[in-house]
Structure formats: structure tokens, C-alpha cells
Amino acid sequence: MNARTDEIRDSDPSIPVAREARQGSPDRTQDEQRKLFILDTNVLLYDYNCIDSFQEHDVVIPITVLEELDEFKKGSDLINFHAREFIRTLDKLAGDRLFTEGVPLGEGRGKLFVKTAEPRSDLIDSAFIHNKADNRILALADQMRKTVRDRSVILISKDINLRMKAKSLGIPAEDYETGKIANVEELYTGCRTVEGVDPAQIARFYESPGSVLPVDLGLEQPVPHQYFILRNGSTSALAVFNPGSGMLERVSKQRVYGIDPRNAEQAFAVDAMLRNGVQLVTLTGRAGTGKTLLALAAALEQRRSFRQIYLARPVVPLGNRDLGYLPGDVKSKLDPYMQPLWDNLAVIRNRFSADGQEQRQIADMLEHEKLHITPLAYIRGRSLDRVFFIVDEAQNLTPHEVKTIITRAGEGTRIVFTGDIYQIDTPYLDSQSNGLTYLVDKMRGQSLYAHVNLVKGERSALAELASTLL
Numbered sequence: 001m002n003a004r005t006d007e008i009r010d011s012d013p014s015i016p017v018a019r020e021a022r023q024g025s026p027d028r029t030q031d032e033q034r035k036l037f038i039l040d041t042n043v044l045l046y047d048y049n050c051i052d053s054f055q056e057h058d059v060v061i062p063i064t065v066l067e068e069l070d071e072f073k074k075g076s077d078l079i080n081f082h083a084r085e086f087i088r089t090l091d092k093l094a095g096d097r098l099f100t101e102g103v104p105l106g107e108g109r110g111k112l113f114v115k116t117a118e119p120r121s122d123l124i125d126s127a128f129i130h131n132k133a134d135n136r137i138l139a140l141a142d143q144m145r146k147t148v149r150d151r152s153v154i155l156i157s158k159d160i161n162l163r164m165k166a167k168s169l170g171i172p173a174e175d176y177e178t179g180k181i182a183n184v185e186e187l188y189t190g191c192r193t194v195e196g197v198d199p200a201q202i203a204r205f206y207e208s209p210g211s212v213l214p215v216d217l218g219l220e221q222p223v224p225h226q227y228f229i230l231r232n233g234s235t236s237a238l239a240v241f242n243p244g245s246g247m248l249e250r251v252s253k254q255r256v257y258g259i260d261p262r263n264a265e266q267a268f269a270v271d272a273m274l275r276n277g278v279q280l281v282t283l284t285g286r287a288g289t290g291k292t293l294l295a296l297a298a299a300l301e302q303r304r305s306f307r308q309i310y311l312a313r314p315v316v317p318l319g320n321r322d323l324g325y326l327p328g329d330v331k332s333k334l335d336p337y338m339q340p341l342w343d344n345l346a347v348i349r350n351r352f353s354a355d356g357q358e359q360r361q362i363a364d365m366l367e368h369e370k371l372h373i374t375p376l377a378y379i380r381g382r383s384l385d386r387v388f389f390i391v392d393e394a395q396n397l398t399p400h401e402v403k404t405i406i407t408r409a410g411e412g413t414r415i416v417f418t419g420d421i422y423q424i425d426t427p428y429l430d431s432q433s434n435g436l437t438y439l440v441d442k443m444r445g446q447s448l449y450a451h452v453n454l455v456k457g458e459r460s461a462l463a464e465l466a467s468t469l470l
Contacts, residue, residue: 034110036060036148038141040157041068041133042428043176045079046398048086051105051112053178058102058110058151060144061090064136066114082400090114117143123169134162141171158428179399180432181441184421188444190282190451191227191268194219202230205237211247212239219248225278225450227251227268238264240271243447258351258358259297265454266290272450273298273416280406281416282394282440285454288463291418292392293344298416299388300348303365306412307386311341312376313393314401341373341392376405385410394436395419396426402435 035057043050044065051059072083093103093112102111117140124139137155145153155166155173166173181187197217204212214222217230224243230236238251253260253267254274261267265285272281273295283291299309345362352358365371376391391397391405394417402417409415419436431437443449457463 034058035152035154036144038062038137038144038153038155039065039176040137040155040159040162041065042158043156044069044086045072045082046158046176046428047178047400048082048089050176050178051089054110056108056110058113059105060113060115060140062137062140063114063116064133064140066090068133115140115144127169128165134159134165137162138166138169138171141166142169145171160427177433179438181437182432184431184437187421187437188223188440188451189453190225190272191229191265191453193229193231195231197230197232199232199235202232202235202237205230205239205248205250210250211242211245213246214241214248217248222248223445224447225272225275227264227271227452229264238267240268240275244277256294256297256301257348259293259348261294262290262458263456265452265456266294266458269294269452269454270298272452273414274302275450277448278450279409279414279448280443280446281414281449282436282443282451283416283418283454284421284436284440284451286420286457287423288457288459289454290458291454292341292390293347295390295392295416295418296341296344297348299390300362300371302388303361303370305386306388306414308369309365309371309388309390310379310382311345311371311373311390311392312379313338313341313391314376314396338373338375345373379405383410384408384413386412387414389413389415391415391417393419393425394439395421395424395434396429397435398429399433399435399438402439 033056036059037054037057038060039050039062041064044061047053069083069087072080073087074080090098095103097103098112098114102113104111117136121139121142123142124135128135128138141153141155152172155163155171156176157163157166157173158176160175163173163175194217201212201217204210214220219228222228222241224241226241228239228241228248230239238253239248240251241247242249251267251271254270256270256274261270266289269281269283269291272278281295283295285291296309296311299306299311303309349359349362362371376397379389387410389405389409394402396419397405406415417436417439421431421434421437424430424434429435440451444451457468
């Protein structure tokens with residue numbers, strides 16, 4: 001399998017979201033404002049409905065892209081499904097016009113074309129030495145910008161390197177921006193510190209029933225399940241807004257299966273995962289903040305309330321190499337990717353004596369698969385009724401994959417996504433477009449959802465120092 005195929009296979013399809021394509025200035029004519037977008041293969045695999053995102057502008061699919069899609073139409077992975085879906089969509093639109101004057105995509109929208117580049121391009125031949133798919137797409141883009149004089153021709157690709165190659169030739173190139181969050185720095189954190197709170201109001205949280213109206217603290221319309229650190233000098237209280245009662249309620253630090261929260265955010269995270277009525281939780285934060293450990297401990301603490309506990313993570317091969325590169329059978333290939341999850345379980349088990357009841361409970365749960373640690377791909381097809389489902393490293397998922405997981409949730413299921421939105425291991429995702437960021441942004445304000453961003457590393461003083469300085 002060639003390098004480009006490996007790159008595309010690492011890009012997973014995501015949930016389609018309408019995007020307003022950029023338009024020209026108001027004083028230009030309609031024809032001058034219309035643009036022609038040439039799509040790379042990875043865009044179609046990232047969003048198989050991408051042709052719906054360009055409004056009145058025309059869309060061109062290079063014939064080379066169809067050739068590459070052919071490599072992905074067989075298989076059970078989500079990327080294969082999306083390749084097939086786009087091919088089916090194209091088949092419904094197919095006809096001689098698709099290869100000549102184009103097929104209209106709907107009222108007020110542009111046309112879709114499938115185009116073949118000239119056999120040779122002097123510009124591409126002089127710039128690059130290999131006759132590869134990337135270069136054939138660039139050749140078509142170069143040809144189109146020379147023949148289509150009445151509008152801008154823009155190459156759309158998730159591949160940064162291809163975009164740089166295009167720009168080096170003077171060909172405009174852009175990322176596919178559907179689903180991207182505009183400003184990650186302003187992403188919802190789930191918690192807020194309020195200084196200068198009246199000590200008498202703080203004292204009320206330590207009385208029965210330990211709740212205060214938000215307006216009494218000058219807070220208007222808190223987000224459902226938003227957490228607060230209320231302070232006045234050395235006096236403080238931890239609180240959460242309960243959308244059911246409309247009150248701020250005290251949050252206490254709860255031990256879960258031998259693990260004690262070490263800071264306010266960890267206490268909030270545990271509260272969110274134990275709170276009745278919250279079915280979806282996201283925990284973000286850098287390495288060492290305790291996201292996965294707390295999620296697993298909270299799941300074990302509630303083991304009697306759920307039929308199974310699934311702890312899963314996406315498999316992202318290091319160096320973008322396929323799993324087939326690794327030696328051994330399937331289990332041997334996957335063990336290195338699952339080891340961090342087993343390490344977190346080991347931390348919990350080490351809190352108890354070797355012959356203790358908790359050790360026997362965990363061993364029994366593993367033996368009977370009530371506690372199941374597995375690659376995320378192996379979860380597909382399983383029933384998710386009354387399951388505590390932890391998805392680790394969720395920043396390596398696309399929005400569509402996140403949606404696919406959540407829509408499988410049955411009655412009594414709780415799903416926890418954990419990850420660091422700045423630590424992306426796949427080539428076509430970033431802090432703005434990954435599924436975890438998208439989920440936090442879109443779910444804010446929903447009564448079934450809670451989010452906590454963990455900020456303080458608790459692994460060790462050395463780990464915290466390295467995370468901060470290096």
C-alpha cells in the first residue's frame with residue numbers, strides 16, 4: 001500500500017455540518033462571485049456529504065479521486081462505509097452531463113463535475129518527479145485555473161502537504177473547514193471560579209440542604225451541570241448548578257473505588273460521572289490530570305448499576321503505519337495500544353491488598369467480560385444498553401465517529417469521553433476539527449450533559465513540570 005493510501009486511511013469520516021462558503025465582495029457580479037472547488041480524496045472520506053457544503057459554487061471531483069475511492073469501498077470500517085456512501089451518491093447523479101456540462105446539485109446551488117486532467121502538465125512535471133495521485137490532482141487544478149477564466153479555482157484538501165505543494169505552484173488551496181470550531185481558546189470548560197462571594201452564602205452550602213439560588217450569588221442563567229469554585233479569602237465551597245431544581249448544590253470530594261480526587265476539577269469530574277440524570281460526560285485536559293483513571297474508578301464504583309463497563313480507545317498506528325506492520329497475531333498487534341488502559345486499571349488494583357475483595361471483584365469482572373478493555377473498533381455491533389462506556393483518547397475521533405458512538409446508547413447507558421484536544425495523533429484532525437472539541441462545543445447547555453476541563457497534573461511533580469515546561 002502506498003504512502004498516500006496510508007495517509008487517507010488515517011483520516012476518518014466525520015459528522016457533516018453545513019458550512020457557508022466564502023463569497024466575493026457585494027459589488028461583483030454573481031458569475032464572478034461563483035467559485036470552482038476541486039476536492040481531494042481525503043475530503044470525501046472525511047465527509048461523504050461534502051458536496052452539499054459549497055452553496056452556489058461548482059464542485060469538481062478529479063477522476064483520480066474516484067480511482068482512489070475504489071480502494072476503500074470494501075471493508076467494515078467507518079471509512080469504507082463513507083467511501084461506499086459517496087459512490088452511491090455519485091451514482092444517483094451519474095449521467096453524461098456529469099463529465100461534460102455538469103449536474104445541478106439543487107436550486108440555488110452549483111453543479112458537480114467529474115474531470116480528467118490532461119495526460120501531461122509541464123508545470124507539474126518540472127516541479128515534481130513522481131507520477132502520483134497528488135500530482136495528478138494538482139495537474140487538474142492547474143489545467144482548470146488556466147481554462148476557467150471567469151471564476152476562482154480552489155483546491156480543497158485535508159492534506160497540509162498537498163496544500164503547500166499547490167500554493168508553491170500558485171494554485172489556491174484551502175482546508176475543508178466544515179465542523180471546525182472557530183476559537184478553541186474560548187471552548188466551554190465546564191467550571192468557573194467566582195471570587196468575593198459573601199461568606200454567609202458560602203456557609204449555606206455546608207448546611208442542610210446545602211443549596212443556594214444562583215441569583216443570590218449574582219449568577220444569571222448558569223449552564224446545566226456547570227461547576228463553580230466559590231471563594232472569599234480562605235473560605236470556599238464547590239458547587240454545581242442542578243437544572244432540575246434550579247439551585248446551586250454543594251459538591252463534596254467523593255472517593256471512588258479507592259481513588260480520591262486531589263483537586264476541585266477532579267472532584268467535579270467524579271460528581272459528573274456519579275450524578276443521576278447525566279448520561280454524557282466529557283473530560284478534557286493534558287496528560288497526567290487523571291481523566292482516564294477517574295473515569296474507570298467511577299465506573300467500578302457504580303458497577304452494580306450497569307450491565308457492563310467498556311473501556312475503549314481508537315487505535316492510531318504510530319508513524320501512520322498500518323497494524324499489519326507489527327509482528328504477531330491480532331492480540332499482539334493491539335496490546336501496545338491498549339496498555340495505557342491496563343496501566344490505569346493496575347493503579348486502581350494496587351490500592352487494595354492482593355487477596356482483598358476488590359481484587360477478586362475486578363478479576364471476576366474481567367473473566368466474565370463485565371469489565372471489557374478493547375479497541376474502539378471492536379465495540380461496533382455490540383449492544384450498549386445499561387453500559388458504562390468510557391472512550392479514551394477521544395480527540396483522535398472525528399465528529400461523525402463521536403456521533404456514531406453516542407447514537408448507539410441505549411436505556412441506562414452512560415458515556416464518558418476523555419482526551420486532550422491539543423494532542424492529536426491523526427494527520428487530518430486538529431484542535432478545532434476533532435470530535436471531542438466538536439462534542440464539547442455542541443453539547444453545552446444540554447441537561448443530559450456535563451463537562452469538566454482538568455487543568456492540574458496529579459501524576460507526579462516531575463510529570464507536571466515536564467508537561468508545563470517541555
